[in-house]
Amino acid sequence: MRVLGVIVAAYEKASGLSGTFRPDIVEVRRTLDVVVDDITEEAGGVRSLRLVAADGADLPGWHPGAHVDVVLPSGRQRQYSLTGSPRAHDHYRIAVRAIPLEHGGGGGSLEVHSLEVGQPLTLRGPRNAFPFIGVDHYLFVAGGIGITPIRPMLYDAIERGADWQFVYTGRDRGSMPFLAELTELAAAYPDRVHLRPDDEFGVPTGAAILDYAPDGAALYTCGPPPMIEAIRGMIPAENIATLHYERFSPPPVVGGEPFTVVLARSGHVVPVAEDQSALSAIRAVLPDVAYSCQQGYCGTCPVALIGGEVDHRDRCLTAAQQESRMTICVSRGVGRVTLDL
Numbered sequence: 518m519r520v521l522g523v524i525v526a527a528y529e530k531a532s533g534l535s536g537t538f539r540p541d542i543v544e545v546r547r548t549l550d551v552v553v554d555d556i557t558e559e560a561g562g563v564r565s566l567r568l569v570a571a572d573g574a575d576l577p578g579w580h581p582g583a584h585v586d587v588v589l590p591s592g593r594q595r596q597y598s599l600t601g602s603p604r605a606h607d608h609y610r611i612a613v614r615a616i617p618l619e620h621g622g623g624g625g626s627l628e629v630h631s632l633e634v635g636q637p638l639t640l641r642g643p644r645n646a647f648p649f650i651g652v653d654h655y656l657f658v659a660g661g662i663g664i665t666p667i668r669p670m671l672y673d674a675i676e677r678g679a680d681w682q683f684v685y686t687g688r689d690r691g692s693m694p695f696l697a698e699l700t701e702l703a704a705a706y707p708d709r710v711h712l713r714p715d716d717e718f719g720v721p722t723g724a725a726i727l728d729y730a731p732d733g734a735a736l737y738t739c740g741p742p743p744m745i746e747a748i749r750g751m752i753p754a755e756n757i758a759t760l761h762y763e764r765f766s767p768p769p770v771v772g773g774e775p776f777t778v779v780l781a782r783s784g785h786v787v788p789v790a791e792d793q794s795a796l797s798a799i800r801a802v803l804p805d806v807a808y809s810c811q812q813g814y815c816g817t818c819p820v821a822l823i824g825g826e827v828d829h830r831d832r833c834l835t836a837a838q839q840e841s842r843m844t845i846c847v848s849r850g851v852g853r854v855t856l857d858l
């Protein structure tokens with residue numbers, strides 16, 4: 518995502534979007550040395566990596582919805598959902614869709630696709646920005662690579678004997694990761710699993726998706742922005758108790774005003790449009806600027822603030838840190854800001 522693989526979670530009470538609740542994201546400073554143990558092609562342009570500890574030890578436990586920060590050999594950091602079983606302590610599994618640079622990729626997913634078995638990597642985490650609540654009724658909705666965080670949730674619900682429905686969409690069958698496995702699941706649960714490639718069924722509307730929900734469902738969804746927005750547009754809905762979604766692209770800028778960023782070290786003066794993030798504007802002149810989540814919580818992108826006023830919109834800096842730093846993926850300057858870049 519990625520920006521595929523980049524994770525953001527939001528948790529909203531379906532009874533009123535104004536009551537948005539953002540879960541606290543507990544920073545996990547733990548660093549793990551792992552090795553790529555196996556690589557599997559999961560769909561066109563999607564591969565999964567099995568990661569094991571470099572010393573062969575068990576890996577820390579996690580809950581569905583968790584992700585890890587992956588530090589790639591280039592130094593890029595990207596975040597990927599853990600998509601294996603939380604019961605397997607001897608490995609993690611992540612799945613990544615390759616996003617070409619000309620399609621907005623930042624190079625991280627392509628780098629993942631260039632890795633080979635035996636490659637050492639560093640992980641940070643796991644941590645969970647998409648917490649999975651234990652209730653009795655669920656509607657799971659995954660679009661394409663958005664299956665990665667949903668998959669362990671689905672199996673958890675099955676193991677717990679919960680009432681669930683699962684809708685899986687994608688451009689076509691060839692682009693849908695884990696489809697063979699999920700087709701087997703559909704054979705076992707034909708009334709619960711709904712595989713809907715767009716080229717066969719058309720793009721489902723938000724209403725069509727919500728029709729699958731059991732009454733009182735917690736709706737968990739991850740997928741492309743239009744799918745998420747179509748679902749959000751239907752909330753509140755009678756049969757949905759809570760809505761939980763994870764984006765794998767940056768959220769749209771809300772209430773943005775244009776401003777200017779002066780990059781003191783490189784000498785660039787960068788205009789930032791009202792609907793653009795400072796990060797995306799800066800990347801046009803400094804393509805290697807560090808970032809990861811693009812949603813203000815991972816702490817990768819904050820830079821030293823030399824001058825100017827900032828509208829801080831991040832969740833990674835303390836108030837004291839915000840006095841001298843700006844999280845360029847989400848925070849906005851007021852008029853003109855000068856950064857140490």
Ligand code: FES
Binds near residue numbers: 809818831
């Ligand atoms: S990229 Fe994660 S906080 Fe900005």
